[in-house]
Amino acid sequence: MAKPVLVVMGVSGSGKSTIGAAIAGRLRVPFEDADDLHPQANIDKMTAGIALDDDDRYPWLEAVGEWLARHADRGGVMSCSALKRKYRDQLRRHCAEATFLHLVGTREVIARRQASRPGHFMPASLLDSQFNTLEPLEADEAGCAIDVDQPVDAIVEEYVRVLGE
Numbered sequence: 142m143a144k145p146v147l148v149v150m151g152v153s154g155s156g157k158s159t160i161g162a163a164i165a166g167r168l169r170v171p172f173e174d175a176d177d178l179h180p181q182a183n184i185d186k187m188t189a190g191i192a193l194d195d196d197d198r199y200p201w202l203e204a205v206g207e208w209l210a211r212h213a214d215r216g217g218v219m220s221c222s223a224l225k226r227k228y229r230d231q232l233r234r235h236c237a238e239a240t241f242l243h244l245v246g247t248r249e250v251i252a253r254r255q256a257s258r259p260g261h262f263m264p265a266s267l268l269d270s271q272f273n274t275l276e277p278l279e280a281d282e283a284g285c286a287i288d289v290d291q292p293v294d295a296i297v298e299e300y301v302r303v304l305g306e
Contacts, residue, residue: 144216150223151244152271154255157220165218175221192270206235241284
């Protein structure tokens with residue numbers, strides 16, 4: 142099985158970190174959570190309930206893209222919201238091999254998932270801004286979409302099946 146450079150994307154609460162770590166474990170490649178690459182100013186802003194703008198995201202996405210580029214030859218999995226096409230394009234400028242797994246779910250499913258993770262710096266109050274910003278994967282983008290309203294193991298199996306095709 143090929144070792145992809147994968148970005149697990151979606152709105153906050155979609156399960157990017159959980160699914161990304163599970164896929165990385167299954168494929169035996171490194172995993173990184175893009176949340177850990179945010180500068181403190183971004184974390185402070187989100188904690189205060191203020192949505193990030195493109196100026197806030199640019200240096201963060203550069204750090205994510207650099208990580209992807211360092212893993213292009215051996216594979217790796219990054220969890221990163223990558224909500225807009227232009228953000229994904231920025232990541233691909235660093236690593237053309239990057240593919241995307243879009244974790245999709247209804248607002249109700251995501252809100253329920255967010256409610257089960259108290260203490261995360263991204264408050265549930267920003268969920269609407271996440272959905273308003275989201276631009277789903279387009280047909281010309283390498284990747285796939287999988288519904289998050291199922292067990293983690295089922296999502297991983299579906300991704301591995303898609304990867305093998």
